[in-house]
Amino acid sequence: MPELPEVETVARDLRTAAVGQRITRVRLSRPDVVRHPGPEAFAAGLRGTRVEAVERLGKFILCALDSADELVIHLGMTGHLWVCNASLPPRPHTHLRCRLEDGRELRFADARRFGRLLLGPRALLREVGVLPLLGVEPLSDEFTRDRFTAALRRTTRPIKSVLLDQRSIAGIGNIYADEICHHAGVRPTRRCHRLTRAERVRLFEAVPAVLHKAIANRGTSFDDYRDLWDARGSNEEELQVYGRGGLACPRCGSVLRRTVLGGRSTVYCPDCQR
DNA sequence: CCCCTATCCTGAGGGC
DNA sequence: TGCCCTCAGGATAGGG
Structure with a gap:
């Protein structure tokens, strides 16, 4: 499941490659992965354009084209973007193939098809509602301690729900939400307005700490995430809680507990996360 | 406002 | 061996 660190890894490599x-x-073989505009307009609008820049916003990849449109890619759960020699046979569930001048091909595959593709000026995509407004980028200068802790004081929601809310903070998904809570020593179910000042500050510091480390490791390949070259990231080895329910907490040795919060599998340490 | 649930979708894994 | 069931979840929509 690609979250900010995985999408950032792909976006950086795509910048170099494309x-x-x-x-x-x-070649668009699965028209329904395109959410804007229609499949024909999408393919026609993409053909012949030059990629000018690649940017990541939350879990979205935006490729600025010389046509003034942007190609927007969201990988969803199982979406995979890769660049390879155009002669390689496509893997199953390959929905889009873009031939590049250098003989390589940019491909988008997605078994579950939770991912999506957009094409158009960014403002239009926002207007139409296919590109949502996102919250603060957690690795940017806009993510400040005052802004974050003030936002937490204002809401009664569980901290994990806020971390997962793309309108609050962009890019965090289920893996890193659990990891951030563990790093900060805060139980994911804790309601924000009841957090102490020290806990809010620990959470604020945990967000970039966990995300930067995962980027340095080129992402977490827990399920089927692969980078642009089809390689795995190594951050799975660093996970403290995600997918480790019933195992020992790496920090204190207690048995990690699994629960469900907001419909998401949630793992925490009952002893060092209070 | 906030929470919960269903929806989309396929593959993996468990039980029998 | 194979079939059926459940589960995984990012985002969104709808009901309470």
């Missing part, structure tokens, strides 16, 4: 390249040929 910026300056012209898309000479477009």
Whole structure:
């Protein structure tokens, strides 16, 4: 499940691989992964354009094109973007193939099809509602301690729900929400307005700490995440709680507990997360 | 406002 | 061996 660190890893490599390249040929074999505009307009609008920049916003990848449109990619749960020689046979569930000038191909595959593709000017995509307004980027200068702790004081929601809310903070998903709570020593079910000042500060510091480390490890390949070159990230080895219910807490040795919060599997340490 | 649930979708894994 | 069931969850929509 690609979250901010995985999407950032892919976006950085895509920047190197695709910026300056012209898309000479477009094959869209699964029209329903395109959410805007229609499939024909999407393919026609992509063909012949040059990639000028690649940016990540939350879990979205935005490729600025010389046509003034942006190609927007959301990987959903199982979406996979990769660049390979155009002659390689496509893997199953490959929905989009973009031929690049250098003989390589940018491909989008997604078994569950929770991912989606958009094309258009960013403002239009926002207007139409296919590109949602996102909260603060947790690795940017806008993510300040005052802003974060003030937001937490204002809500009664469980801390994990806030971390997962893309309108509050962009890019955090189920894996890193649990990891951030564990790093901060705060139980994910804790209601924000009841957190102490020290806990709010620990959470604020845990957010970039956990995300930066995961980026340094090129992401977590817990299920089927692979980078642009089809390689695994190594951050799975660093996970303290996610997917480890019933196992020992790496910090204190207690048995990690699994529960469900907001419909999401949630793992925490009953002893060192209060 | 906030929470819960269903929806989309496929593959993996368990039980029998 | 194979079939059926459940579960995984990012985002969104709808009901309470």
